[in-house]
Each structure stands twice: as structure tokens, then as C-alpha cells.
Amino acid sequence: MTSPLSKTGMAACLIILILCALTPLLQSDYLIDVVTEILIVALFALSLNIIIGYSGNVSFGHAAYFAIGGYVNAILLTTYGWPLLPSAVAGVLAATLTAAIVAYFCTRLTDIYFAMLTLAFSMLVWAIVFKWRSLTNGDDGFTPVHVPAMIDDRTAFFYFTMIVIVVSIAVLWVITHSAFGRSLVAVRENVGRAGFVGIHTRRMRWQAFVIAGFFAGVAGVLFGMYHRGMYVESAFWTQSAQVLIMTLLGGIYSFFGPLIGAAVLFMLERLTNEYTEYWPTVLGVILLAILLFQPDGLVGLGKRIKNKFGGGGSP
């Protein structure tokens, strides 16, 4: 999973990048909106996969850092009239710092205890957002968010989002393909073994969590400005569950898996909502199908199809 990008992979990335960049030329507001939002949730899912796919822990509370990034940025921009750069940086830093503190406690535990503690901390964040009405406007939602004039236009915001996301994904790629990323995979595969090889496993899991919190914060900052509002639902456990399902659907043992899962799940939700209001039912069926038949997600499915028909004779 840590092999460098092949030539075909590089070409595919480039084509997708160019297609994305050309979206506004089609002059469809709908399409621009869809691609912007997919980019944001994709980064959110990729950030979660640093915890799940690389360090081998399941977090049920990743929405907390997304929401903190979004709320802090929205409040500083709107209530306090900060300029974009310091406000966005403060949002991301708040998310990272919270992740650092939460991870300090969570990485003392493993498995289900780790997952439950991440859930508990995220519900704490949700409760604060919900109850601190004077600052967050509680369940009425913090809206409207004052978006700086420079990016207060559909196309401008699209390009702004795209640049931030592409840079973030590139940084995540470099991190996961460094010695640090390989050591994380070693920790995931066998904590004991990684320990006697000389890897400080708890510190590695902590660092992975902090990196994930940072990029969830970035996604949250963009999300709040894109929707021109932040809502308590963004901090609720269902939001954590949704990004978890995106990550699983795409495939946790592949770098780009969660990105694909995010795009597919987002589009499915959009399309399903046009025909029926029973999206949660559809989501449940998808989840069952992944867990029962396709635990390595869409990327795993793609590999299997390729091996079957393309005669991919990998050893």
C-alpha cells in the first residue's frame, strides 16, 4: 500500500485534476456545487483514514475536529470580523489542538475502548456547541457566515477549495509514503512487533491522530464557508458515522480509497434523495454489503476485477 504512484496512477490523477479544474467551464452551478462539496468530504474521509487505515484504530468521533474547524473559523470571520487567513489558521489550529489533547487519552487505549472514548469526546464537543447558544447559536445553526469578498463567488470559492484540497492531499500523500507512514503501517499490522523493532507505538498513534485532526479541521473550515453556516449536526455522531462509512466504502488499505468512497457515497445520497426519502435505509444496505462481501471496499473490488479480466499476474 505504500508503493509509489505508478505511471498510470499518475496519469489518472492528472486527468481527474484537469477535469475538476475545467468544471466551471460547463457553466452549471449545480455541477460546481457538487464537485466543491465532494472535494471537501473527500479530504475529511482521507484524514480519517490516517487513523483507521494507517494506524489501525477506529475513531467514532472524527466529526468533532471537522466541526471545531468549521465553527471557530465561522465565528471568528463573522462575529469578530477577522480576515480569512488568521481566522482559517485559528480554526485549523483549534481542531489540531483538541485532537492532540483527546488523542493523548485515547491512545492509552486500543480497539473498542479507543473507539468509545473518541465517541465520548466528540459528543462532549457536540454538547458544547449545542449549549453555548451565545457563541454558536445552538441548534438554530450559526448562519450566515461572513465569507470574505475575494472568495464570495461560486467559481472563485471552487478554485480556492480545489487548491487547498489538492495541496492537503499532496501533503497527506507525502506523509503516508514517508518512513513515518511505513512505520504506521507496521504499528497497524502488529503493535508488539513494531515495539521491539524500536517504534514508539503510542507516540506514533498519537501523531497520526493529530495529523488526522488537522486535516479534518481544514475540511471543516471549507465546509462552513461553503454552506455559509455551521450546524450542530456537523458535530453529531451521525456525521462521524457517515465519514467512517465513506472511508470503508472506498477501502481503508488504499490511499485514494476514501476519496473514491466519499465521492460515490455523496453522489448516491444526492441521487437517492431525488427518488425517495429513505436514504438511511439505502445507506444501511450499502454498509451491510461492504461488511459482508467487500471488506476492502471499492478499491479492493476494482483490483479483483482487474486481476480476473486483465490477467494481472501480480505475485
Place this chain on the structure above:
Amino acid sequence: MPQLEVNDIHTSYGLSQVLFGITLDVEEGEIVSLVGRNGVGKTTTMRSIMGLTKPSQGSVKFEGKEIAGLAAHQISKLGIGFVPEERRIFPDLTVWENLDIARRPAPAGREAWDEERVYTLFPDLKEIPDRPGGVLSGGQQQMLTIARSLMGNPRLLLLDEPSEGLAPKVVENVRDQVKLLKESGLTIILAEQNLGFILYLSDKVHILEKGEVKWSGTGAALKADKSIVEQYLTV
């Protein structure tokens, strides 16, 4: 001063005690073997030294420093490498990645282990740096595990049953490579059941039974006394 002093360690897994006061000294540059049937505490002794199963009492001193109670990664950084029995590589990482994650700087005044030097010792690995660890043969995995621990530049190497499950020809290979390691100045503790392997390599032998050291002596003394082999080692 011995490089490693294990003094009266008692170790348990939960309620079941496995070691009942193991004491042994290891001098720098020696190969010391722990011998005995299955379940006598060879692996547990190694796990106790490595910090993977902490002794409930007794002390372990490495180069004069108390290490009982430290975490495995701290002990690894002090200069003890561990090669566990069976296949203990990271299956999703390639051969080179398995080596890369274990890389630590060499102690001053020693020739460092890096890929090139490791590949000289294990030429088979040089041919397959990009192959995932999970698809290697048993012998290749054993070599990779030893190679990986060398990348950490240890001064003491714990080798747990390196000949287990390998074809006789491969066992000879591993034996010769261990000998080369000794000649490079590395101290080695070896847990083994293969008597030929032990007698070929060991400076000192400790025979374990029921978590205690029952007999200690040189390899030559063990070779000379058939009754000891019969009493403690034949099944």
C-alpha cells in the same frame, strides 16, 4: 562486567508463572544458547529481557543499566535486537520497507548496518526488495527478520528458534550467517532445539527445565557428556 546480567527473574502470564528465578550472564561477543524442550521458558526469558513480558521480580542489566520494566521500544533503542520465532515480518510492507522502518543509527566506533551490508549477508533479499513480506518463503522470512533487527544496529541480538520450520539446507545457511554475525562482534543469545546448531555455534549453553536453569557449561562440555543431552533434551 558482563554485557547482559539477568538476575533471578520471575515471569508470569497472568496467573501461570513460567520463569522461576532465571540467572545468566552474557559477555560481549559471545553466543550463549538457551536449550530445552518446548515450554521450559526459553521464549519467555527472551520476552522478559526484551520488555515484552515484564518480569514480576528480579533484575535485567544491559551494559550496567537496569532495563527490567522499560518498554520494548526503549530497550530496542538501547541496542538489543529481537528475532522472534516463526514468521514475524510485516506482511503488507515490502522487503525494503520492512528493513527501512527498523533503521537506527549505529553506536559510535562500529561499522553501521545498512541495506548494502545486510544484502551482503543475505544475498537472497537483494533480489526481491519490492516483494511484499507476506509472500516470502519461510527461509526468506527468517532472513528478513534477522536482517530487520540488524538494521537497528543492536549490540546484543536475541534469536528465538531461528532454525524452526526451515529445510535442512536453509538451516545450514542461517547457521553460517549467525556465525558471521558473531565474527562481526555481535553478542547473541540463541534459543534452540536443534542440537547440531547449538553445538556448532555456542560458547556457553544453559539448559532450562520448568522455568529454571538446570545445567550450565560450555558447548564443548555439553558435547562431551551424553547423559545431559539424554536427561534434558531427548524427547
